[in-house]
Amino acid sequence: MTDPIRVHFFTLTAAGGSEHMYMGELAPALGERDVIAVDDWRDADVVHLFEVNFLTGETIRQFEFPKLIRIIRSETPLVISTDDLYFSGDPSLTVRPRLYQLNHYLQRWLFERADALIAISESVRSRLERHVDATPIPVVHHGVDDTYRSPYTESDDPFVLHVSLAAPRKNPEAVIEVAQRLDARMVVAGGGWNERIPATATNVETPGFVPESDLVDLYHAADVFYFPTRHEGFGLPVLEAMAAGTAIVTSDVYSVPEVAGDAAVLCDPTDLDTHVTEIERLLDDEPARRTLATEARERAQTFTWEQSAKETEAVYRAAIDD
Numbered sequence: 001m002t003d004p005i006r007v008h009f010f011t012l013t014a015a016g017g018s019e020h021m022y023m024g025e026l027a028p029a030l031g032e033r034d035v036i037a038v039d040d041w042r043d044a045d046v047v048h049l050f051e052v053n054f055l056t057g058e059t060i061r062q063f064e065f066p067k068l069i070r071i072i073r074s075e076t077p078l079v080i081s082t083d084d085l086y087f088s089g090d091p092s093l094t095v096r097p098r099l100y101q102l103n104h105y106l107q108r109w110l111f112e113r114a115d116a117l118i119a120i121s122e123s124v125r126s127r128l129e130r131h132v133d134a135t136p137i138p139v140v141h142h143g144v145d146d147t148y149r150s151p152y153t154e155s156d157d158p159f160v161l162h163v164s165l166a167a168p169r170k171n172p173e174a175v176i177e178v179a180q181r182l183d184a185r186m187v188v189a190g191g192g193w194n195e196r197i198p199a200t201a202t203n204v205e206t207p208g209f210v211p212e213s214d215l216v217d218l219y220h221a222a223d224v225f226y227f228p229t230r231h232e233g234f235g236l237p238v239l240e241a242m243a244a245g246t247a248i249v250t251s252d253v254y255s256v257p258e259v260a261g262d263a264a265v266l267c268d269p270t271d272l273d274t275h276v277t278e279i280e281r282l283l284d285d286e287p288a289r290r291t292l293a294t295e296a297r298e299r300a301q302t303f304t305w306e307q308s309a310k311e312t313e314a315v316y317r318a319a320i321d322d
Helices: 018-031 057-062 065-073 097-111 122-128 172-181 212-221 236-243 256-260 272-284 286-300 305-321
Strands: 005-011 035-037 046-050 078-082 116-119 159-163 185-189 204-208 224-227 247-251 265-267
Touching: 005 018, 005 065, 005 305, 018 035, 018 046, 018 305, 035 305, 046 065, 046 305, 078 097, 078 305, 116 122, 116 305, 159 172, 159 212, 159 236, 172 185, 172 272, 185 212, 212 236, 224 236, 224 272, 236 247, 236 256, 236 286, 247 256, 247 272, 247 286, 256 265, 265 272, 272 286
Parallel strands: 005 035, 005 046, 046 078, 078 116, 159 185, 159 224, 185 204, 224 247, 247 265
Antiparallel strands: none
16 A cells, blocks of 8 residues: 655646646546645645746746746655657757757756656657756656547548647648648648638638547548648647547657557658658548558557556656655
8 A cells, every 4th residue: 555645736837738738637547546636836745847848928927937946946856747849959840949949958957957757758758868867757658538539430521630730840831732732621620720721722621729529529530630740749649540540641750650650651741742642542542541540549549548647656656765
């Protein structure tokens, strides 16, 4: 019998963003174990910071930095979950490239003062280890909500789906060009796309932000999920599409092969001719599409929030015992 762990969950932003989605899924799964969430960090055995971008307009407006400094100076162990965007060496992947070096420095400073860094993939750990050598960096993969899990279904209205914000690292230029080159209907969901998709692309629908309940339905209904990302710390949209039993054409960079394995078509994110060819092949070949979708769904079964919670709890206990 182990003693319960009191944990204060913490972000530098008010709401939205991948760190909040991550925290929102992981915290309830931890609550099913010997982990108790506490509102005041001073009552916690461990503080868990979900941090992606250190210095942004949102983090400045929220201004949680004084609280973070007090936590760092305290005896309470600090565990940080993060990705490697500012350790990629490529400022063009970020929304504000001019802030890349400053964010890199600030994150490195922060990470060296943590008791553990949770890397959300082996890809992230491999990059962080080149810059942070005094802090343990275990890997804990994301899970996927069970509402996404569904057997392969044949669509009555075939379409290709893309889901993301129109951020530089999501390769929006590829999404737009490939959409225009396809004869099939394409749904591009997420913020920022209405301003980028040209009016001449009459086969493209841009619903904007889609609530999760509707997003699940989109994944289930799509014939192919297209995700030509230039960078992922983990690649949750790929895992969501896998769980939904959707055939996937995606990139072969960073963490994506680690998540998708052999259960997706992996392409160079700059090779748009291959993207178009593979999407059209899957649209035209139902048996191949079904096989790939079934393999994706089976692989997605290995990613659960229960497993993530188990591994995260072990990180907490190691930080406390250190």
